[in-house]
Amino acid sequence: MKTRIKELRARYNLTQEDLAKKVGVRRETIVFLEKGKYNPSLKLARAVAKALQTSIDELFLFDE
Amino acid sequence: MEKNKKPKKIAFRVTAIIAFIVILMGMVLASGISEASVSVASAIILVLLVSIFLRYKFPERYQKDERTKKLGAYALAASWMISFILAGTLFWALDAKVIVLSGTQSAGLIFAVMAFTMIIFQGYFLHKGDA
Numbered sequence: 001m002k003t004r005i006k007e008l009r010a011r012y013n014l015t016q017e018d019l020a021k022k023v024g025v026r027r028e029t030i031v032f033l034e035k036g037k038y039n040p041s042l043k044l045a046r047a048v049a050k051a052l053q054t055s056i057d058e059l060f061l062f063d064e
Numbered sequence: 065m066e067k068n069k070k071p072k073k074i075a076f077r078v079t080a081i082i083a084f085i086v087i088l089m090g091m092v093l094a095s096g097i098s099e100a101s102v103s104v105a106s107a108i109i110l111v112l113l114v115s116i117f118l119r120y121k122f123p124e125r126y127q128k129d130e131r132t133k134k135l136g137a138y139a140l141a142a143s144w145m146i147s148f149i150l151a152g153t154l155f156w157a158l159d160a161k162v163i164v165l166s167g168t169q170s171a172g173l174i175f176a177v178m179a180f181t182m183i184i185f186q187g188y189f190l191h192k193g194d195a
Contacts, residue, residue, distance in 0.1 A: 001195055025129040037193030038131055 001036045002061040008052040009034075023047040075118055075125055076187075082111050083183050090176035135194060139185035147178040 009019055016034075020027045023044065032038035033048065040048070042056075049059045089107045119126045154170050157163045165173070 025131065026124075026127050029129055029131040032131060032193050035193075037195050039195050041130055044130055 001039070001063070003033060003036055004054075004059055004061065005030070005048065005052065006034045008054060008059070012052065014051075019048070019051060022051045075122065078114055078118060079183060082107075082114060083180055085110065086179050087176050090172045132190065135189040136186060138189045138194070139182060142185045142189075143178055143182040146181045147174055150174060150177055 005019075009016070014022075016027050016030045020030045024047070025044065029038065029044075033040060045056050045060060049056045052059065085107045151174055154163075154165070154173070158165060158170065
């Protein structure tokens, strides 16, 4: 699974810490999400998508 | 970045020392020395005190979220499974008299393995992720 979190975070000038605080998780969780090493819950995926003003579909890219 | 790295290193070292003490105490207990129970009690108190201190000193390091809870649960399950297999193996090995251990020694061994594997699996899953 790939994500566009890093790209969108940069677009909105947010640090990992800022995003983590916005969605209520640890900074390491954002690091893992960006690397595609963690499968978030639907709730977290939605929160991150909302914080980055996008949709889950556009944020998480799955290899078909 | 650097700010978070230091508490992580300190926490790892302290955890490693605690694990070593617990295993050492388990070995002392297994060797049948009568003062062992006092040592084990001291180790448990030490673990609690250090744990409280670290949580107070580095609260961000111990902040829980869905990832730490989920991966912690994986680690707990894996540790439980290893301990379960060990307990089953011990049961049959003791019953067949392949090895000779007292009840206290068996319990001490399972206790040490459970604590040790929990720390190992937690570190492994938190480092590896789940994707």
